[in-house]
Amino acid sequence: MGGYARFVWPCFGFACTVLAWNLWSARRFHAAARQRAGRTLAMSDEN
Amino acid sequence: MWTWFYRLASPPHVYRVAATLIPWFLTAAAFAIGYGAIAGLVFAPPDYQQGDAFRIIYVHAPSGWISMFAYSTMAVAGAIGLIWRIKMGHAVAAAVAPIGASFTVLALVTGSLWGRPMWGTYWAWDPRLTSELILLFLFAGVMSLRPAFEDSNRGDRAAALLSIVGVVNVPIIHYSVLWWNSLHQGATVAKLGKPSMPPSMLLPLLSMMLGFMCFFGAVLCMRLRGEVLNRERQATWVREAIKS
Amino acid sequence: MNVGRPIGAETSVGARRAMMLIMHRELCLSFRRPEQLLQPLVFFLIVTTLFPLGLSVQLSLLRDMAPGVLWVAALLSSLLSLDSLFKNDADDGTLEQLALSGQSLATIVIAKTLAHWLVSGAALVLVSPVVAIGLNIPVSAFATMLLGLALGTLTLSWLGAIGAGLTVGLRRGNVLLSLIVLPLAMPLLIFGAGATDRAISGTSAAGALYFLASLCVFTSTLAPFAAAAALRIALD
Numbered sequence: 218m219g220g221y222a223r224f225v226w227p228c229f230g231f232a233c234t235v236l237a238w239n240l241w242s243a244r245r246f247h248a249a250a251r252q253r254a255g256r257t258l259a260m261s262d263e264n
Numbered sequence: 265m266w267t268w269f270y271r272l273a274s275p276p277h278v279y280r281v282a283a284t285l286i287p288w289f290l291t292a293a294a295f296a297i298g299y300g301a302i303a304g305l306v307f308a309p310p311d312y313q314q315g316d317a318f319r320i321i322y323v324h325a326p327s328g329w330i331s332m333f334a335y336s337t338m339a340v341a342g343a344i345g346l347i348w349r350i351k352m353g354h355a356v357a358a359a360v361a362p363i364g365a366s367f368t369v370l371a372l373v374t375g376s377l378w379g380r381p382m383w384g385t386y387w388a389w390d391p392r393l394t395s396e397l398i399l400l401f402l403f404a405g406v407m408s409l410r411p412a413f414e415d416s417n418r419g420d421r422a423a424a425l426l427s428i429v430g431v432v433n434v435p436i437i438h439y440s441v442l443w444w445n446s447l448h449q450g451a452t453v454a455k456l457g458k459p460s461m462p463p464s465m466l467l468p469l470l471s472m473m474l475g476f477m478c479f480f481g482a483v484l485c486m487r488l489r490g491e492v493l494n495r496e497r498q499a500t501w502v503r504e505a506i507k508s
Numbered sequence: 509m510n511v512g513r514p515i516g517a518e519t520s521v522g523a524r525r526a527m528m529l530i531m532h533r534e535l536c537l538s539f540r541r542p543e544q545l546l547q548p549l550v551f552f553l554i555v556t557t558l559f560p561l562g563l564s565v566q567l568s569l570l571r572d573m574a575p576g577v578l579w580v581a582a583l584l585s586s587l588l589s590l591d592s593l594f595k596n597d598a599d600d601g602t603l604e605q606l607a608l609s610g611q612s613l614a615t616i617v618i619a620k621t622l623a624h625w626l627v628s629g630a631a632l633v634l635v636s637p638v639v640a641i642g643l644n645i646p647v648s649a650f651a652t653m654l655l656g657l658a659l660g661t662l663t664l665s666w667l668g669a670i671g672a673g674l675t676v677g678l679r680r681g682n683v684l685l686s687l688i689v690l691p692l693a694m695p696l697l698i699f700g701a702g703a704t705d706r707a708i709s710g711t712s713a714a715g716a717l718y719f720l721a722s723l724c725v726f727t728s729t730l731a732p733f734a735a736a737a738a739l740r741i742a743l744d
Contacts, residue, residue, distance in 0.1 A: 221315060225316060229305070235369070238366060239483045242362065246487055250490040255506060257498065404687065412675075426688060430691070
């Protein structure tokens with residue numbers, strides 16, 4: 218990388234991290250929402 | 265003709281449409297980012313001034329663009345929720361905020377790492393960098409304001425108003441390099457007419473932009489589905505929807 | 509509840525007279541508690557003292573950081589007083605009465621904000637020469653400093669009105685208010701301190717002052733409506 222490797226690779230690495238975090242966080246958020254919705258439905262079924 | 269548009273106000277419809285869009289967005293993102301990153305890192309020739317350090321542009325420029333696009337989306341979605349009282353507008357605004365903030369951080373960090381070899385410093389209080397940092401603070405403000413209200417409707421509307429007030433920052437970021445003497449380089453791609461980059465450098469960049477946009481769309485849809493469920497927990501359509 | 513101007517309402521009081529009445533009320537209330545007026549000013553004096561004490565710099569260096577110190581202190585002490593802009597009236601129900609009075613909320617916001625600026629921002633501007641001497645700002649820069657602070661504190665009052673309107677119902681709205689207002693106030697800080705800085709070094713501060721003035725005009729025209737919308741959200 219012409220001497221700039223220690224700047225270029227961390228940039229791409231951090232970009233991968235951010236993209237991965239976005240995917241993981243969105244999935245987790247949706248999964249938690251599903252769980253909460255399931256609980257709400259279960260509670261209303263009991264009543 | 266406009267029914268597809270009106271249906272977007274319906275939560276179950278949004279939930280379904282988002283689900284179908286996600287795999288398309290992700291696939292497109294994978295191909296575009298894959299090509300863009302490989303071509304940008306390996307096949308694009310080194311810049312005559314910046315050498316190989318210019319390759320950071322392939323993550324820095326798209327992330328900066330997405331950060332501004334995300335904030336604008338948040339403001340527009342909030343406005344739709346505020347003015348026309350369409351709840352899905354607030355759902356989109358809430359979903360976009362953390363995504364936009366993460367890309368703002370990415371833009372700031374990659375920019376900082378690029379600044380060190382090019383300008384000799386990790387940070388400068390130059391108009392574009394400062395206004396991008398302000399963007400991050402604006403995201404933080406909106407994300408803090410929404411949950412502060414006990415009534416979530418009120419929270420949504422207050423957050424929408426704040427994001428609209430802050431949207432004035434977005435053109436400032438974009439035009440800062442034109443309006444002030446800035447360390448940051450001027451427009452390379454968005455100039456009307458010939459961009460100042462040769463195709464071997466430009467095509468991977470455009471591909472990365474497209475890839476990041478598709479990725480943004482995918483993640484937005486994923487988060488939006490979660491937001492819709494959280495807001496519509498009591499509705500009858502949810503029962504069938506979460507079984508799948 | 510329909511807030512703002514009820515449809516078909518006829519007001520016997522015109523907008524200008526209503527503004528005068530509200531401002532008069534605000535000023536009366538403020539002067540009834542003089543200690544509440546003095547606290548932000550004292551804070552301003554103390555904060556500007558902290559910097560030279562903490563950094564123990566020579567006078568020449570102090571002059572270099574003076575504009576920044578002055579403006580940051582002005583910003584922070586303005587934030588302190590902003591919380592009370594709508595909160596007291598919201599707590600005892602006066603705000604709702606004002607909203608139902610038939611005057612537009614924007615009129616009410618303008619009156620309250622201007623009154624607030626008179627007792628906080630304008631007071632700050634009057635006290636600033638004292639602080640400036642402490643920070644070794646030369647007298648030749650005073651005119652620019654005073655004009656800049658006057659424009660800046662007014663802009664800040666408008667921005668603060670938006671923030672105060674958004675956070676009026678919240679329990680711990682103080683910190684959130686700062687979090688909302690400070691990013692919006694950053695351009696103000698940049699140009700305000702820049703203007704004073706240029707005046708100190710002898711170059712023309714006209715550009716920065718024009719920019720400050722344009723920021724002030726921009727916020728003066730739009731902020732009342734944004735703050736009114738924020739209050740409507742809180743009152744609905």
